Amino acid sequence: xxNAVSPKQKKMIESTGPVGQNATLGSRIFDVxxxxxxxxxxxxxxxxxxxxxxxSFATEYEIATRPMFxxxxxxxxxxxxxxxxxxxxxxxxxxxxxITVCGxxxxxxxxxxxxYALSKTRLRGRNFFLNMVIISMFFSGGMIPGYIVIANILNxxxxxxxxxxxxxxxxxxxxxxxxxxxxxPQELEESASMDGCTDIGVLARIVLPLSLPVLAxxxxxYAVGHWNAYFGAMIYMKTAKEKWPLQVLLRELIILxxxxxxxxxxxxxxxxxxxxxxxxxxxxxxxxxxxxxxxxFLQKYFVKGVxxxxxxx
Amino acid sequence: MSSKAEDRLALHGSGAVYWHKLASxxxxxxxxxxxxxxxxxxxxxxxxxxxxxxxxxxxNYVPFTGVLGSEWVGTKWFNSFFGFPAWTTYLANTLILxxxxxxxxxxxxxxxxLMLNEMRLQRYxxxxxxxxxxxxxxxxxxxxxxxFVMFGPSGIVYKATESxxxxxxxxxxxxxxxxxxxxxxxxxxxxxxxxxxxxAALTNVDTQLYEAAMVDxxxxxxxxxxxxxxxxxxxxxxxxxxxxxxMLDTGxxxxxxxxxxxxxxxxxxxxxxxxxxxxxxxxxxxxxxxxLMKSIVSVTLVxxxxxxxxxxxxxxxx
Numbered sequence: 001x002x003n004a005v006s007p008k009q010k011k012m013i014e015s016t017g018p019v020g021q022n023a024t025l026g027s028r029i030f031d032v033x034x035x036x037x038x039x040x041x042x043x044x045x046x047x048x049x050x051x052x053x054x055x056s057f058a059t060e061y062e063i064a065t066r067p068m069f070x071x072x073x074x075x076x077x078x079x080x081x082x083x084x085x086x087x088x089x090x091x092x093x094x095x096x097x098x099i100t101v102c103g104x105x106x107x108x109x110x111x112x113x114x115x116y117a118l119s120k121t122r123l124r125g126r127n128f129f130l131n132m133v134i135i136s137m138f139f140s141g142g143m144i145p146g147y148i149v150i151a152n153i154l155n156x157x158x159x160x161x162x163x164x165x166x167x168x169x170x171x172x173x174x175x176x177x178x179x180x181x182x183x184x185p186q187e188l189e190e191s192a193s194m195d196g197c198t199d200i201g202v203l204a205r206i207v208l209p210l211s212l213p214v215l216a217x218x219x220x221x222y223a224v225g226h227w228n229a230y231f232g233a234m235i236y237m238k239t240a241k242e243k244w245p246l247q248v249l250l251r252e253l254i255i256l257x258x259x260x261x262x263x264x265x266x267x268x269x270x271x272x273x274x275x276x277x278x279x280x281x282x283x284x285x286x287x288x289x290x291x292x293x294x295x296x297f298l299q300k301y302f303v304k305g306v307x308x309x310x311x312x313x
Numbered sequence: 314m315s316s317k318a319e320d321r322l323a324l325h326g327s328g329a330v331y332w333h334k335l336a337s338x339x340x341x342x343x344x345x346x347x348x349x350x351x352x353x354x355x356x357x358x359x360x361x362x363x364x365x366x367x368x369x370x371x372x373n374y375v376p377f378t379g380v381l382g383s384e385w386v387g388t389k390w391f392n393s394f395f396g397f398p399a400w401t402t403y404l405a406n407t408l409i410l411x412x413x414x415x416x417x418x419x420x421x422x423x424x425x426x427l428m429l430n431e432m433r434l435q436r437y438x439x440x441x442x443x444x445x446x447x448x449x450x451x452x453x454x455x456x457x458x459x460x461f462v463m464f465g466p467s468g469i470v471y472k473a474t475e476s477x478x479x480x481x482x483x484x485x486x487x488x489x490x491x492x493x494x495x496x497x498x499x500x501x502x503x504x505x506x507x508x509x510x511x512x513a514a515l516t517n518v519d520t521q522l523y524e525a526a527m528v529d530x531x532x533x534x535x536x537x538x539x540x541x542x543x544x545x546x547x548x549x550x551x552x553x554x555x556x557x558x559x560m561l562d563t564g565x566x567x568x569x570x571x572x573x574x575x576x577x578x579x580x581x582x583x584x585x586x587x588x589x590x591x592x593x594x595x596x597x598x599x600x601x602x603x604x605l606m607k608s609i610v611s612v613t614l615v616x617x618x619x620x621x622x623x624x625x626x627x628x629x630x631x
Contacts, residue, residue: 030533031431038428042444045505048459049447051469068469114352117345124338129349132356141363142604143565144591148369149362152376168355199344228452231566235592247454254458255570280462284455291450299446 049288056080056281063277079282089283091242092249096287099233099245100226103164107222108215110168111177116203118174119181137171150236160243162236163229173218180214181207217301220294227290246287254280370602383598390602399581407582410492411560418499419556422507423549427541429508430515431533445505456502457570460494461485486575495563495571514548515541550627558615561607583607 050070055063056079058072066073083089117123118130140146146166156162184207192202208215230247237243291298339346370390372383394400425445432438448456464470464484475481484490522540531539565584572580583603591600615630622629 024532027533034428034431035437038425038432038441041425041504042441045501046444046447048463048501052459052462064467067473110351110355113348114355117349117352120342120345122338123342123345123349124335129353132353132361136356136360139364139608140360141366142601142608143587144597144601144604145363145366145369146359147592148366148374148376148380148597149359153362153380154358165355166359168359169352174352199342200348203348224450228450228454230452230454231569247452250454250458251570254461255454277462277467280458284458284462288451288455291452295447295450298450299443302446302450 052281052284056278056285058278060276060278076278079276079278080286082279083282083286089246089249089286092244092246093286095243096227096245096247099160099163100223102160103167103226104219104223106164106168107170108219111170111174111218112203112208112211112215114169115174115177116181116199116207119178120199121182133171133174147235156236158237158240158243163226163232163245166232167225167229170222173221177211177214177218180211184210220297220301224291224294224298246283250283250287253283367601367605369598370605372598374598374601376597386598390599391606393599394603394606403581403583403586406579407561407563407584410495410563410582413492413496414499415556417496418503419553421500421504423511423545425504426508426511426515426545427537429512430541431537442505442508445508447505448502449506451502453502453567454570456498457567460498464494483575485571486573488576488579491571491576491579495567498567498571510552511545511548514545518544547628550622551630554615554618554622554630557618558611560614561610 051068054070054072057075057077058069059074059076059078062069062072062074118126118133120126141149150162150166151157156165188206188210189202192206193199197205228247230245230251233243233245233248234251237248366380369380369383371385371387372380373386373389374380374383429438429442432441462468466481466485471481471484482490484494518541523536526536526540561583563582563584565588568580568582568585569588572585587600587604587607590596590603619629619631
């Protein structure tokens with residue numbers, strides 16, 4: 001092989017990445033197939049949402065008779081009118097908001113205070129407390145001992161505390177916030193403590209204002225977790241129906257009312273008749289809308305979060 | 314540095330000096346300890362107390378007498394589980410679902426990540442990714458609800474199959490379809506999101522390798538096979554080890570929503586057993602014993618698959 005490079009090879013060298021700039025026929029077929037396939041997968045992923053949204057605005061008759069459709073012929077808001085006139089669903093919505101807001105506030109308080117204290121390398125006993133956190137990431141007591149602590153020892157059954165407190169700190173999130181605090185220039189904090197600020201004052205007046213983007217990110221992480229959670233509310237607030245969040249209500253309205261469920265005795269007399277299809281769909285839409293509103297931010301921050309975990313973890 | 318040296322000196326020297334220094338440092342940082350306290354209390358109460366609570370697996374725990382006052386029964390619960398003829402069904406259901414997950418779900422994000430990586434229209438690729446990540450953020454209750462609305466007896470898919478086949482398929486109430494529904498839901502919900510970790514690993518591939526391979530006349534498929542795939546091999550091994558650790562986990566929050574009286578032949582897994590015995594029937598000790606057994610098997614599986622990874626020349630998990 002001498003230095004002469006054939007035109008074909010030259011074209012290939014000019015390109016970078018896994019895909020050549022000027023592709024051969026085989027490569028083009030590969031591309032067409034690839035683009036088609038991934039597009040199809042992506043469309044399949046969001047198709048159920050499109051169908052549910054469309055059908056939630058359709059009449060019951062149309063849902064029963066038309067095979068597959070995305071835009072209803074007769075637009076009807078009857079399902080939404082039913083939902084927003086049902087005290088039960090409105091209360092569920094209110095409970096979900098309450099749990100999400102209070103839960104996120106508790107999460108941020110516990111996470112920030114602990115992360116700030118542990119971000120100070122001068123703290124006596126710091127390694128002991130760090131190890132305590134790390135060990136808890138690998139070992140857990142499991143479902144039943146956790147249930148006994150919350151239900152029998154702390155007696156939190158049928159209170160909102162049973163869903164607000166057990167997940168107050170995510171060890172993983174706390175460690176990331178701690179690393180963030182550690183990277184804030186010490187000089188800023190030192191000058192404040194010279195002026196007579198205590199550590200709590202430094203945290204509140206200097207560190208927190210500098211960390212607003214981080215707090216927003218983790219607030220969002222926690223908030224989505226609370227909004228989507230159902231298991232805690234289902235097992236700890238089983239008999240306190242007036243405190244049920246939307247997700248537990250949804251389980252009752254759609255999953256248990258389907259007639260296939262084993263524990264039908266959990267069913268509320270108000271909904272012994274399975275709700276109409278359009279009502280089910282409208283409830284699904286209503287409980288998904290808040291997530292969709294924050295989705296653009298979620299995607300941005302969550303992807304970054306996973307990347308940090310993947311590269312540094 | 315110097316303060317550590319001083320510490321050591323203090324330790325070996327006079328004890329009084331050490332204690333004096335410790336006390337003055339603790340006093341200096343008293344507000345930091347105040348900040349630390351809520352977090353430490355949280356970890357003690359909600360993480361460490363349950364860990365010690367595992368002792369109830371060896372007791373006949375009665376809520377009234379408490380963890381410390383209940384009768385010690387040794388391995389009674391373990392014996393009664395293995396003496397119970399249906400335990401093999403629970404184990405089999407768990408393992409079949411896990412193996413199906415490994416065979417059908419595990420490769421899906423890898424394949425999709427490789428396909429996304431081959432796309433050069435960056436804007437279009439980002440649009441597709443935006444669509445693919447959506448289901449990850451949706452609550453499992455909503456995922457199962459959507460499934461019921463579409464596959465249940467008045468759902469669109471149910472009716473469509475009925476009109477095509479002439480007879481209905483009971484998607485939501487039959488042991489034959491149960492596992493496929495679970496795997497399908499998992500694939501739909503997590504495949505898109507699962508690509509991220511592999512796409513992150515793919516950004517580190519040296520593009521010169523591709524150029525060199527092209528000069529040597531390697532086509533698209535061969536470049537994929539010989540350069541791209543080896544580049545994410547260690548990530549795949551890592552994910553596989555983590556997956557091994559959850560071979561006995563079938564995701565109780567997902568399964569409890571999908572399990573019902575009609576599909577119980579397939580839906581009774583160890584996780585469902587722990588939930589039903591512990592939370593629904595109040596057999597706390599029995600359920601904890603099964604949970605403990607699951608954890609021991611999981612740790613063993615992670616440690617041994619990590620060892621195998623080391624033997625095969627991979628970095629592994631630790």
